[in-house]
Amino acid sequence: MSLQAPLTSLYETATENRVGGHAVNRLAAAQSLLADDLRAIDEAIRCLAGSGPRPATDAALHLNGGGGKRVRPIAVLLSAACFGPISQVARDLAAVAELIHLATLLHDDVLDDADERRGRETSRRVWGNAVSVLSGDLLLTHALGETQRVAPGETLSDLIATLQQLVSGEVVQLRGRRSLDVTEAIYFQIVEDKTASLFSWATRAGARVGGGDSEQIAALGRYGKHLGVAFQLVDDALDYVGEAAAIGKGLHADLMQGKLTLPLTIAVRKRPKAMGDVLLARNGDEAAALRVVGAVAETGACDEVRKRAQHETGEAMAALDTIPAGVARDLLAAVAADLVKRLM
C-alpha cells in the first residue's frame, strides 16, 4: 500500500496486527506496513555483512542474526515515504544505516568487554576482540562503499561527517567512564554525538533521496536528532527499570561498566553520597550496584528521564510541521510517541 494513502487504512492494518491478544504498538504497525521493504533490506544487510573474508563475516552475521528493531532503517524509509514511493536507493540507504549501527556495536562490545547482546553471546566472546574490531571496520567500509555506489555527493559527505561526530561521542563517553566526571551537559553531548547523529543522518538521507526540499531535509534531520536523543534516554532508563530479558544485555550493564548515564547523574546530583557506591559498582561490587539502583528509584531519577524523553519526542513531532501530511508522517509521529511508552 502507498504510504501517502489516508490514515484510516493504516489503522485498519494496524489493528489487524495483534500479538498475544494485545494490539501491537505503532512501531510494529510501521514494521508491518513496511514488511516487504524490510524483508528486502534484511536480505541486503545479510548480503553486505556476509561479504568479505571469514571470520569477520561470521562475527557480523552473528550479531545481525540476534535481531534488532531496525529503527534506523525504518527512519530512512518513512522519511523517504513522506515525499513519494519508496525507491531502491532509499532501501539501500536503510541497509547502510543498520550496517553503521552494527559496526558501532561490534566496536562497542570490545570497548565494554561485553559478553551479552540481544540475548546471545557477543561476537567478541565467540571470535575474540581482534575479529570484532576488524569486523566492525569491514562493515564500516561496506556501508561507505554502498553509499558511494547509490548516493555519492551530499548523502555520502553527510555520512562521513556523521561518522566523525559518532566516533567523537564514543571517545567522550569512554573518557567519562574513566573519570566519572560526567555532567548532564556532557551526557547530552555524548548522546547527540554517538546516538542521535546516526538517526539524524538516516532521516536526512531518506528525505534527500525521497525528494524533500532543503528545508524539509533539515526538518526531518531535526526530527531524527530528537528521536535519537529520546531513544537513548529510554534505553538508558531501561538499564535501571527494565527487565534484563527485554533489553537483552543484562540489567545494570551500564552501571557495572561505569557508564554515567542520565538516571545515574540525576541520582548522584540528588544524593551525592551514592557516588561511593557507583565507584564500588564499577569495580564489580554487586551489593553496591543494588544500593545504587535503589538510589535511582528513590530519587525518582527515571521519572525525570522520562519527562526529558517526552520533551524530546515533542520536539521531534514539532519538527514534522513542514512535512506533507500522510501516513508516513503520521507513522513518524507515532514512532516518536510510542517510544516513551516503553518506560511506562
Add this chain to the structure above:
Amino acid sequence: MSLQAPLTSLYETATENRVGGHAVNRLAAAQSLLADDLRAIDEAIRCLAGSGPRPATDAALHLNGGGGKRVRPIAVLLSAACFGPISQVARDLAAVAELIHLATLLHDDVLDDADERRGRETSRRVWGNAVSVLSGDLLLTHALGETQRVAPGETLSDLIATLQQLVSGEVVQLRGRRSLDVTEAIYFQIVEDKTASLFSWATRAGARVGGGDSEQIAALGRYGKHLGVAFQLVDDALDYVGEAAAIGKGLHADLMQGKLTLPLTIAVRKRPKAMGDVLLARNGDEAAALRVVGAVAETGACDEVRKRAQHETGEAMAALDTIPAGVARDLLAAVAADLVKRLM
C-alpha cells in the same frame, strides 16, 4: 626546486646530504627535495590527528610523534610531481595517506597486543585498547572527511574501495595466524590487500590530482602496488635479519605473534620439521623462536625473499615507462631500487 628540472641538480642536492659521513640514500634525497612539502604535510597530519576529543587525539599524536619514513606521502607527492608542480590538494592527500596508515597501526597494535612501535610504547600500552580502537576510528573518519573535502568523486571512491581491500587483508592475515595455514599464494594476497593497496591508492591519487591521464594513473597505480609488495617483503625479512633498533618493534615480533610471513613460509617448506618450533614460538617459547630464526637463516629463506622483492621493484620500475621523464620519475625509480638495499 622544480621536480621537472634536469636530474643533475638532484644529484647535486643529494650528494650534499651526508649523515655521519655517509651519502644518504635516495629516499633521503627525496625527503630532502620535498622538505618544504613534507613539513607542511607533517603540520597537516598533526592538525588532523589532534582534532577531536582527548584521549583519542593523545593516542594518535603519540603514535605520529614516533616518526616514520613518510613513504606513503612521498609516493603521493612524487606521483603528482610527474605531471607538474605539487598542488595543495596533492599535499592534503599525502596527509590522508599517512592518516590511513596511522589508523591501521592503531588497530594493528590492538590486534597484536603489541607493546612497542617505532621504538616507543604503543598507544594501546599507554591508553589501553579501547582508546586505541576509537583513535583509529577517528583518524579513519578524518582521512575520509579530508578526502571528501579536497578530492570528492573518483579519488574518494577509490579510497573507500581501498579501505575495503585493506581490511579484508587484515582479516585474512588474522585468520592465518590462528590456523597457521598460510601458503605463499595466501601470503601474497594478504600483502597485496593489506599493504600494497594503500601504496597503490597513494600513487593513483597523486597521479590523478597531478593531471595524469587514465593510462598514466593506472601505470602509477601498478608502480605503487609493486612498491608496496616489495616494501612488505623487506619489512617481513627484516624481522629475521634486521636489528631490532632499526625496525623499532623488537626482533622476531612477527614470529612471536604467529604471523606466517614469507621467510617463515619458505623455511617451513624447505624444512617441514621447523613447524613444531613455530608453534612453540607462538606460545612464547624463546628457545624455539631462536631455533626458527636459525632455520630461516640456514635455508636461505631471506635471500629468496630478497630476490622476490627485487622482482617486485623491477616490476615497479617497468610500470614507470609511460610516465614523463624528469626528476620525479627518476626519484620514484630510485625509491624502489633503494628499498631492497635495506636487506643487503
